[in-house]
Amino acid sequence: MEDELVDGVLNTELLKSLRKKKCWTQEKLAANAGLSLRTVQRAEGKGTSSSETLLALASALDTTSDSLVTFRSAAAEADDIASVKIHRKRSQVVGYACAALGVICAYLAISYSLVNGYVEVGNAAMWYGCIASFTSVCLGVMGVIKRQESANLGSSLAK
Known part of the structure; x- marks a missing residue:
């Protein structure tokens, strides 16, 4: 099971938006990030991810990992x-x-x-x-x- 982010959650709307901006499906994002389809689905659906997954998604989407995380007050x-x-x-x-x-x-x-x-x-x-x-x-x-x-x-x- 993946370790969930401790300080925040993935900004699922931004993640989906960046993926769609590249005209990628979840399968294409998973392939470019070196992740399983299920991991991408979980990240976009629930906002849960390990730090390794966060880094892989950020790299594939040409953004920083900090920009994908929403911190809760x-x-x-x-x-x-x-x-x-x-x-x-x-x-x-x-x-x-x-x-x-x-x-x-x-x-x-x-x-x-x-x-x-x-x-x-x-x-x-x-x-x-x-x-x-x-x-x-x-x-x-x-x-x-x-x-x-x-x-x-x-x-x-x-x-």
């Missing part, structure tokens, strides 16, 4: 992190809401069966207990996952 990085945190928080809220809805539906179904005589009191109590236990385990797992994600986000910020 600290504010843009902070915005991305805030966006990830908001998305995770929304996902967590949806997860808890779905768990609560599932528990409510299960309790209603058992209560309905109990009231209408489909289930005896002892069996209903057993099913209530099973649902409570299952819900506790699910919420515990969700808490562990949240803690793990928070630790991962914190370690990625430290890098």
